[in-house]
Amino acid sequence: MPWRETRDPYAILVSEVMLQQTTVAAVRGYYDRFLAQFPTIADLANAKEDEVLSAWAGLGYYRRARNLQAAACAVMQRHAGVFPADFEEILMLPGVGRYTAGAVASSAFGQSRPIVEANSARVLARLFAVKESLKGGAGLKALWQYSAELLPDRNARDHNYALMELGSLVCTPKNPACTECPVLTYCEAHRLDLVAQIPRVEPKPEKIARAFAGAIVRHAENVLIRRIPAGEWHAGLYEFPKVEIEPWASESKGQDDLKNHISQVAGPVSKLERLSDIRFTVTVHSVTLRVFDMKVSRRRSPAPGYFWLPVSEIEKLPLGSPQKKVLNLLKSPPEWFEVEP
Template sequence: MRPSRKRAPSPTPLLIEPTRRESLRSGLLAWYDRQKRDLPWRRTRDPYAIWLSEVMLQQTQVTTVIPYWERFLQRFPTVEALARAPLPDVLAAWRGLGYYSRARNLHLAAQDVVARHGGKLPSTAAELLTLRGFGRYTAGAVASIAFGEPAPLVDGNVARVFSRLFEVEGLPGDRVREARLWALATELVSPERPGDFNQALMEHGATVCRPDNPLCLLCPVREDCLAWRHGRVNELPPAKVRAPPKRMTLALAVWAHEGRLLLARREEKGLFGGLWELPAAEIEADTPDSQSADKLTQSLGTPVRVEAVLGTVRRQLTHRSLTLRLLRVTGSKHPTRAPAFRELRWCTPEEASSLGMSTAMHKALEAALDAGVLPA
């Protein structure tokens, strides 16, 4: 009896008909060649500079990123320079961009690139995914733009474009929807010009296929768009339901001594990880000042007492409504180390201005100085 032969697996059916795929590729690439914005990271082939732009552009608008990108590269021009730099210096250069975990991960990944890859970024998406801070999108972006690998990517702009072009249903974040978007991106990415094609997709989503008031009459692939044909452009993708921001209240110790203020640097994790601040302790919104002093005593490891309430600073972050309560405090001992912080430092206002500090904390420091905590 002859042994039975195993059947070869059936090929996965294509999601995009070949003629339509080529029409989309050629239409978007031709439009990109004519209409792309002149952005500074598009004038370089340096993988490090391209990587930096992709990290900064996460959750941040292009116009905000450009000056930060240029200053950051002046200060840390190579992966090696970034890897050698102390984290507080990196965070100081990042101040104002927010989402500081991006800077911490960038720093850690740079150190890994130097230690494991001789200072050169890996050239494939699969290898890039082994580095800190590289998700599937960032790996695909850097691999395709910097190294020409036909790696797919999906960000918010691309997801919106695909939702409309291919009439993809489902809410943002839905696993079935996300899997379909990535499958479409994998099938559609141009093998000849993957970096330009991926940037064309993102550019199209940012400037034409916008969330509100999309410019369909200017769309180079309108005839291939199912949502446009079916009158559903404004329905797709459906808006994501966002949870209301969490309320967070911090008591800040404004402690002056001999023309200096006490500043603390947090451990390198959490919301403000690695950043400098007026020493803070989380409290409830209605916590009395005496109990706030107890919280600060625990954080600083030395007794403090509240002398005055200097005011309140409020900041709206993406996921938090932040209230900073400024308390002028003093104590019998002037601490130089504390259990809740990585390090303490007594600083003049000039010294404090050069430290890596969040925008919210910088506003609190300005409010403390305006309240006259240091002699003129």
């Protein structure tokens, strides 16, 4: 992993933020590119937000990207551009919590600071037979306690990496390789035959079905786009216009709602093609996006928040994963249906 080959606290911070709730495989494709585009903390601090979001597009949890840039700005302002080595100062940076601060302090600066994240949490919970939920409260508090107690006075970097590696490769969520575990003889969960019950899994909230109808709206060589405002999903990114419809709405109802919306926002719809459905999830929502291809006959200046953009420039915008899929639909040539005025 490239982020283990450096001691640059900035590069390590970038990797740690990218890895929050994200798999190593997903981060691999972003880390090198991000650092090539923003090699130093000053480069990131001085970049435009859209550039940062574009570099992040597809990784998810986009607040991380904005917080990371805010952290870079904080280092420039509060620490004159020099990454702070003090744990408390690292912890004060935007988007940096207890785990990330500990990871940067131990792996960049070699300080003895404990970490608790998904892998080490599972290892510690089994090692000490923590039966409570690990999501918060007494269970989580115990994990931090154990992590601190196990921490050596030196080589904390290697120790913390090893803890994570053990959880990642041996002490896995399902079917852990206990026979290959180097600390099997210390494992309370194994001794009590509770490995399968620890860590405790909480019931997940039920998924909520939601549906949208969205359109690629064309006029000449331009396409209608909007920047997603704060408070909505994928805030800060860009998207094709859409309306929310009832998940059980009929095909024609959703189409009419969307057509009305487009005609208000951009101009009268003259031609239309039904493309396909894109399904994705946002936290507890499972979403269906019905995609249409539309043409407007007259082009008004669009409603606030919307703008026309040449088709060729869409890929430069920061797009979330669903919108990238919509963009893929655009590549097949349309088969238009005339629309009644």
